[in-house]
Amino acid sequence: MIFDLFIALAIIGVALYGICTSDNIIKSIICFNIIQAATILLFILLAGEHGDLIPIISQIKGEMVDPLPQALMITAIVISASITALSLMISVKIFHAYGTLNWQDLTQKDGKK
Amino acid sequence: MKMNLLFAQGLIFLPIITAVLIYIFNKKLFNYGIFLTQLIMTGLVAKLWQVVLRDGPLDFYLGGWSKKIGVNLSIDPLALLFMTMAIIMWWAVMIYAWDQRKDDFKFIFFLIFLEGAFMAFLQVNDFFTLFVLMEILTITSAILILYKKDGLAIKAGLYYLLFNSFGMVVYLFGLLLLYLKAGTLNMDLIADYIQTTNFAQVSFSVLHVAFVFLFIAMCVKSALFPVYEWLPRAHTAAPASISALLSGLLVKSGLYGLIRIIQVFQVENLDQVLFYLGFLTALGGIVFAVSQSDIKATLAFSTISQIGLVVMAFASGTDLGHTGMYLHLFNHFLAKSILFLGAGVIINAYGYRRIREIRGIFMGHPFLSIAMFLAILSMVGAPLTAGFISKNIIKLSMLSDIQVSLYRVVGVGTLLVFIRFSKIFVGEPSRVNKIQVSQMLGISILTLVLGGAFFFQLPALDYFYSNSLYLGSAILKDTLAYISKTLYDGSYLIEFLIMAGTAYLIYGLTVKPGYKFWKTIRHFRINFHDAILSLLAFISIMLMVI
Numbered sequence: 001m002i003f004d005l006f007i008a009l010a011i012i013g014v015a016l017y018g019i020c021t022s023d024n025i026i027k028s029i030i031c032f033n034i035i036q037a038a039t040i041l042l043f044i045l046l047a048g049e050h051g052d053l054i055p056i057i058s059q060i061k062g063e064m065v066d067p068l069p070q071a072l073m074i075t076a077i078v079i080s081a082s083i084t085a086l087s088l089m090i091s092v093k094i095f096h097a098y099g100t101l102n103w104q105d106l107t108q109k110d111g112k113k
Numbered sequence: 114m115k116m117n118l119l120f121a122q123g124l125i126f127l128p129i130i131t132a133v134l135i136y137i138f139n140k141k142l143f144n145y146g147i148f149l150t151q152l153i154m155t156g157l158v159a160k161l162w163q164v165v166l167r168d169g170p171l172d173f174y175l176g177g178w179s180k181k182i183g184v185n186l187s188i189d190p191l192a193l194l195f196m197t198m199a200i201i202m203w204w205a206v207m208i209y210a211w212d213q214r215k216d217d218f219k220f221i222f223f224l225i226f227l228e229g230a231f232m233a234f235l236q237v238n239d240f241f242t243l244f245v246l247m248e249i250l251t252i253t254s255a256i257l258i259l260y261k262k263d264g265l266a267i268k269a270g271l272y273y274l275l276f277n278s279f280g281m282v283v284y285l286f287g288l289l290l291l292y293l294k295a296g297t298l299n300m301d302l303i304a305d306y307i308q309t310t311n312f313a314q315v316s317f318s319v320l321h322v323a324f325v326f327l328f329i330a331m332c333v334k335s336a337l338f339p340v341y342e343w344l345p346r347a348h349t350a351a352p353a354s355i356s357a358l359l360s361g362l363l364v365k366s367g368l369y370g371l372i373r374i375i376q377v378f379q380v381e382n383l384d385q386v387l388f389y390l391g392f393l394t395a396l397g398g399i400v401f402a403v404s405q406s407d408i409k410a411t412l413a414f415s416t417i418s419q420i421g422l423v424v425m426a427f428a429s430g431t432d433l434g435h436t437g438m439y440l441h442l443f444n445h446f447l448a449k450s451i452l453f454l455g456a457g458v459i460i461n462a463y464g465y466r467r468i469r470e471i472r473g474i475f476m477g478h479p480f481l482s483i484a485m486f487l488a489i490l491s492m493v494g495a496p497l498t499a500g501f502i503s504k505n506i507i508k509l510s511m512l513s514d515i516q517v518s519l520y521r522v523v524g525v526g527t528l529l530v531f532i533r534f535s536k537i538f539v540g541e542p543s544r545v546n547k548i549q550v551s552q553m554l555g556i557s558i559l560t561l562v563l564g565g566a567f568f569f570q571l572p573a574l575d576y577f578y579s580n581s582l583y584l585g586s587a588i589l590k591d592t593l594a595y596i597s598k599t600l601y602d603g604s605y606l607i608e609f610l611i612m613a614g615t616a617y618l619i620y621g622l623t624v625k626p627g628y629k630f631w632k633t634i635r636h637f638r639i640n641f642h643d644a645i646l647s648l649l650a651f652i653s654i655m656l657m658v659i
Binding site for chain 2: 028076
């Protein structure tokens with residue numbers, strides 16, 4: 001359990017590092033996607049322990065996983081997917097308009113306009 | 114009760130269904146359907162006002178689920194106030210954009226879809242649905258921002274989308290911590306849970322961290338000081354009608370969330386932090402607004418400063434401060450929408466957007482300049498306008514002398530921004546274009562409401578409190594009586610004139626000569642990485658402060 005949490009937090013850390021340092025817009029979007037996935041992972045992890053049953057009424061008695069976070073996180077995954085799709089679409093447009101996908105170059109072209 | 118639920122859901126689903134129908138059928142005739150929808154929705158909001166004023170706030174549980182896990186809609190006067198604003202705003206924007214966009218079914222689709230999402234956003238009573246709807250608002254408005262698909266707009270759209278979504282990841286993180294502690298995401302139940310813990314006494318707990326994350330996410334949405342950079346970009350690049358929509362209304366969705374979160378958590382020691390946060394936002398907005406050469410950028414930064422002022426009023430935590438805040442939200446929404454719509458007309462007519470080059474609006478567009486001038490007067494809080502009432506209530510709500518003087522600094526700054534802005538009215542017009550009828554109609558709706566707001570605001574407040582609909586306390590009622598008596602005597606007028614004189618003096622001494630300092634500020638831009646870093650820094654500072 002602790003190990004899982006550590007992994008999820010580490011992924012968040014890596015993605016944060018990536019989002020702060022990567023110059024490429026596509027990389028930023030990927031890092032952004034990763035950070036969302038890691039948060040969702042964390043949410044799911046904290047909802048139950050190892051060895052808990054799936055949340056379906058059955059003969060087997062025992063501790064069940066909390067189903068609410070899973071239901072919520074499916075929505076969050078959909079949102080994350082649509083944001084990724086939209087931002088990738090915009091970056092295609094940006095490449096057509098400016099000929100670059102570099103944040104720094106874009107900022108410089110901003111100054112000229 | 115069943116009917117009320119139908120009304121509440123109708124507000125959400127009517128626009129969305131209309132949008133889908135318009136998109137599927139793609140016939141010009143269907144585009145006129147938005148006006149029918151809008152008419153029905155106006156009726157629904159009026160009906161809900163009547164019900165809420167009679168029976169108190171409404172609560173609905175969708176799908177028969179229990180409160181703990183289900184989706185819960187709730188309509189209270191605050192939500193209704195925002196709904197009224199939304200209805201007025203969408204009327205104005207639809208009519209304004211009609212001549213230009215009546216065949217553009219995609220634009221109409223997104224515009225009316227956004228209305229449904231916004232109505233849903235105002236009604237939900239749990240944090241997760243709030244999150245979902247905020248994301249829908251972000252995505253839809255990002256599409257509308259980059260609708261023109263020119264270089265500046267797509268860049269602004271990407272910046273807006275990514276930065277706001279990053280804010281929402283922060284929100285999701287806060288949600289996680291909150292769910293771990295409270296076991297539910299319903300706002301009422303969380304408020305009850307927080308009552309049982311000694312949240313206010315303990316200096317640090319998981320709940321505090323959760324609060325900070327939610328709070329910061331809302332600060333991002335409402336463009337408070339260190340995380341404001343997306344707003345001027347997006348509002349400058351968007352089409353005029355969308356700028357008005359974003360700057361007048363959608364920016365306030367962040368404030369609405371902020372109000373809700375603070376109501377739920379009831380943090381004790383936040384007053385000072387919030388006040389100085391608001392003050393910094395207001396001051397920063399003013400300094401940037403004065404330095405900008407672009408007419409829309411000036412207005413966008415002025416929005417930031419007004420949001421700062423609203424947060425300053427909110428920070429006082431008193432009923433009076435909250436009243437002032439609500440009124441000012443309303444007045445700012447009207448005034449800023451008029452200014453943005455007017456700026457759209459001007460940019461269309463002149464073809465360029467530098468304040469220094471645009472002259473002679475009054476000669477060229479007398480009607481437009483009267484509307485815009487009224488908006489400016491209301492914005493700076495001149496007597497006999499709606500802004501005068503709200504600004505003076507905010508001033509009365511300030512807690513200490515320091516706060517009052519800081520408020521005056523912001524007031525003078527706002528005057529400074531608009532003295533510089535109003536230079537566009539004087540002089541000879543270089544070019545006169547005919548203003549479209551629909552544009553004129555859209556602006557005149559807002560102007561009429563703004564003009565009327567001066568007369569109906571105080572009676573409306575009086576009515577609310579005499580029926581103890583809000584948190585109405587006796588003290589507040591006395592203060593309101595005091596305000597309505599003293600508002601019209603000379604002292605306020607004199608104070609306003611002194612402030613205007615000071616602002617003009619500052620304008621003549623510092624802004625007019627055009628020092629290099631302003632140029633440096635004008636070109637100051639925070640790039641995406643620095644914006645994310647400043648967001649992270651903001652989180653850590655808030656974690657230390659709380």
